Amino acid sequence: MRRFMVCAAICAILVMAAAGGATAQIGKSVSVAAGTPEDKALTDIYAATDGPDKIALLDKFMADYGKGDMELLGDQLYVQSYLAQKDYAKVYEYGDKVLALDPDNFSTAVIMVHAAEEQGDSAKLFDAGQKVAAIVTRYKAAPAPEGTAADTWSAQRQGVLKTVEGDVGYVQYALLNAAYKTTDATARAALLERYAATFPDSTYTVSAREQTAIAYQQAQNAPKMLAAAQSLLTSNPDDISMLILLADTWCNDPAHLDKAGTYAQHALDLLSQAKKPDNVDDDQWQKQVAIQKGLAYSSLGEVNVNKNRNPQAIDEFKQASPLLKADTFSYAQNQYRLGFTLAKMQRIPEARVVLTEVIGLNSPYKARALDTLNKIGGPISSAKTSKKSS
Numbered sequence: 001m002r003r004f005m006v007c008a009a010i011c012a013i014l015v016m017a018a019a020g021g022a023t024a025q026i027g028k029s030v031s032v033a034a035g036t037p038e039d040k041a042l043t044d045i046y047a048a049t050d051g052p053d054k055i056a057l058l059d060k061f062m063a064d065y066g067k068g069d070m071e072l073l074g075d076q077l078y079v080q081s082y083l084a085q086k087d088y089a090k091v092y093e094y095g096d097k098v099l100a101l102d103p104d105n106f107s108t109a110v111i112m113v114h115a116a117e118e119q120g121d122s123a124k125l126f127d128a129g130q131k132v133a134a135i136v137t138r139y140k141a142a143p144a145p146e147g148t149a150a151d152t153w154s155a156q157r158q159g160v161l162k163t164v165e166g167d168v169g170y171v172q173y174a175l176l177n178a179a180y181k182t183t184d185a186t187a188r189a190a191l192l193e194r195y196a197a198t199f200p201d202s203t204y205t206v207s208a209r210e211q212t213a214i215a216y217q218q219a220q221n222a223p224k225m226l227a228a229a230q231s232l233l234t235s236n237p238d239d240i241s242m243l244i245l246l247a248d249t250w251c252n253d254p255a256h257l258d259k260a261g262t263y264a265q266h267a268l269d270l271l272s273q274a275k276k277p278d279n280v281d282d283d284q285w286q287k288q289v290a291i292q293k294g295l296a297y298s299s300l301g302e303v304n305v306n307k308n309r310n311p312q313a314i315d316e317f318k319q320a321s322p323l324l325k326a327d328t329f330s331y332a333q334n335q336y337r338l339g340f341t342l343a344k345m346q347r348i349p350e351a352r353v354v355l356t357e358v359i360g361l362n363s364p365y366k367a368r369a370l371d372t373l374n375k376i377g378g379p380i381s382s383a384k385t386s387k388k389s390s
């Protein structure tokens with residue numbers, strides 16, 4: 001998917017205009033007649049290696065012929081050459097010039113995305129990605145050129161859109177990958193929201209919206225997390241990730257216990273019927289389903305604790321335990337809930353075993369488990385734990 005489109009013809013750069021003929025591009029068409037001085041100059045430019053010598057030839061070409069369509073052509077060649085030289089500032093400079101002359105120049109906008117991705121500049125990456133999306137949106141909505149039948153235009157347009165599919169996919173991937181790699185949760189959520197707004201129909205958009213809610217949860221921004229998650233469930237009531245996220249969020253909220261329980265159970269029902277996507281390997285799928293089931297059972301258990309149905313809660317926490325082993329945080333959370341509930345039921349020996357395990361895990365629940373243990377007799381020794389386990 002990591003690909004970008006550049007123009008390679010020596011005698012012409014052919015791109016598709018909203019008012020032009022059918023070619024495999026979007027933007028303005030520029031042609032150069034064979035045998036002209038411009039053609040000779042371009043032949044020398046294409047033959048030159050990217051670097052100072054090629055830029056010097058381009059400078060001369062622009063001085064001699066850089067008016068009208070030849071200015072657009074020259075600026076496109078600057079963009080390509082500067083990308084090859086990794087001179088990203090010049091790529092953006094000449095890319096902006098191209099887009100000022102031809103706002104629908106798709107290939108140049110994609111090259112600007114490529115430059116920003118190489119540079120690791122998320123702000124420029126998203127700016128360029130939005131330009132790509134806007135170009136495609138305008139092209140899809142463009143009426144048939146004068147003199148072209150509607151069905152002919154529709155077929156031509158579909159052919160061009162099929163041709164640029166790979167480049168659009170690359171742009172979408174580049175933006176989403178940059179968002180995922182953003183370490184600050186609030187900034188990551190903002191980029192993910194921007195992605196979903198820019199590419200609302202992308203195959204990645206549902207995932208981006210799910211990750212937006214999770215990022216806001218990590219940023220401890222409950223209002224935005226709830227808004228993002230509930231918005232997704234409005235459009236897709238069977239979104240398992242959001243059902244589990246909200247069940248976990250509300251399982252200790254007296255005002256939302258019933259909803260938390262309903263969401264957790266609905267997630268379990270969906271997971272029992274879920275089918276593995278073709279692009280996910282078996283081990284990854286089994287691990288994902290196990291953790292999601294474990295989280296749902298753990299939320300159900302906590303709902304029942306808060307409804308004073310402790311025996312049911314214990315059963316659900318115990319169902320969750322083996323499923324969550326692969327995720328230390330979730331496992332520690334569940335085991336703490338289990339140990340605390342056992343202590344609450346005065347099942348002290350069992351509680352001490354479970355809570356002692358929690359203090360051995362690197363998680364935020366270590367301190368809570370130790371505090372609870374100190375109230376019921378303290379941790380048990382390794383020897384006692386081994387004996388109890390045997």
